[in-house]
Amino acid sequence: MGPHHPSTHGVFRMDVALDGEKVIKLKPVFGYLHRNHEQIAETASYLAMMPYTDRLDYFCSLTNNWAYALAVEKLVGQAVPERAEYIRVILAELTRVQNHASAIGFLIQEMGASGTPLMYAFKMREKILDLFESLTGSRMMCNYMRFGGCRVDVSEPWLAQARKVVEGLPKFVDEYEALLTGNEILMARTQGVGVLRPELAVNAGITGPMLRASGVNYDIRKVDHYGIYDRFKFRVPLGDHGDIFDRYMVRVLEMRESIGILEQALKEVPGGPVMDPKAKIRGFKPKPGEAYGRIEAPKGELGFYLISTGNPEPYRYRVRPPSLINLTVLEDMCLGHNVADVVLIFGSVDIVLGEVDR
Template structure:
């Protein structure tokens, strides 16, 4: 005779498979998850409230700390939103430099996402550090340009803060030369690995209809076969001039989301090479007033961050600080389907699904 009894299991808030201070409460029956409740807010720093008291320029460092694994992309989205609101046009050189840094950031972020996903799937540490090898070189490039590795605070309203130093370009070229081989090496190691396939194929399947209805974006949406990329759909920073493809998955399982990220790294390398070829000379920044006062109005500006649609909704009342700033955080909204995906599956599968969606807790909580 077997006794069936539901019990509750806490994962987190401090747990290696939760990617930060993130807590999941699961109700389990034997090996099967029957209910899931996610508890977030441990990292809530009330950025949206704080930003109402600071000038538009002073708010840029907050965006670093929202998604601390993709600070450049967050800086870029915020600066573009404010530029749109205040009718500031950055110089051409700044736009191309922004593309280079945003794509480098995407590679670094995807390296982290896929490294930790493989780690969640049970390949302890070795594949993670393989990907970190290249991420480290990108962070070195960031450090020599702006002095910081993670919270870069590099973009400015009207351009970028600094010109990259002379030794930046040879090192970047060297990295771009070896990166495709390293990515292939990493894919050889994992994409045909029997254990990795067993852990990720057919796990956490998201149908395209559910993905769209649940507001998913980024690799989580494209893994389900929906070719939606804001760099193509609503180009910013002249992305329409670069030739690159939008990789999509077939089945929408964790494996597809992993592969979409790997192929996006290759596309990002292509974009950076094109950007380096057409990097114009000139100023890297325009002068804007210290206390910028945009005309009263509202803007909802979206960019394609590494985790998906990163939107900044800003309302100005003509003062030096935003009247309201809202960050449309892909990490939070991509979790909309977590409960539906987890219920009925086993706990290890739910952990892989969470890893494949790729969250950053700083961006969930803001």
């Protein structure tokens, strides 16, 4: 299947062995979109790599920026102003909402539904992308975070528009769930299909909504308290069965929790600078050392491992992408199911090929 099958979300291939309609073997095949991302980083300055991170998970460029900025800030011990931390949280949670809504829309479309759920999600996503564009100048390739803060400040009109968008999100999620959750076809096609056992999920390094749908309570926002997440009240939704339906439902519930975080952050965002005045932009040469920075990206743990030898370029730049790691259990989830179920199981993983093939 693939590398140009409609369900593969890009140039991805699955070698599937069947007994009739039953899957007896499945091998994911990567590499069609390899862009030499990590090697480029070893010949570019630290700052020059920020826009490259946008191209990893291009649905979630702002969270990509944050993970990379966090790694560099750990490497040099860089502080971040409080206002910038709030802005980062607001942008990250807006990114999570639009990612989950879109992922669900694609999943339902692959189930054979018309484009209605996906277009409904994209209608909401447009409002969030309008916010991103007015702040950063770009809808998807935002290049907004900097080591020690953010590139530009948000204005009061922008915050007012963000509050207006967030006020409409609970109604959107209510209507989206009412449209889908009780649908007989959705339940028949997803419940008990593509089960991922919690033991296998942990052993395979699965993270994000896939891990939590299997009942494992692990969210890096709670574990590491990076940024200022320890200031916000939110739950970590968990599934009971680890099937496609649980992976769908966890994303719905995570959207609701993100809305709660957004309401708190937009209410409490303080004044002040958005860049640490001590942050060094030109002539940036970290002392020799290494650091690993990670965040709870919408698809799971996104981490950057950096090694500095004191030069303007990283000696080593390694990406830990959730899409690639989460795909490693695809065969385990598909064995014994019909070939038609493979498309849905794959869709429930929620990948972007840009971070699978670096």
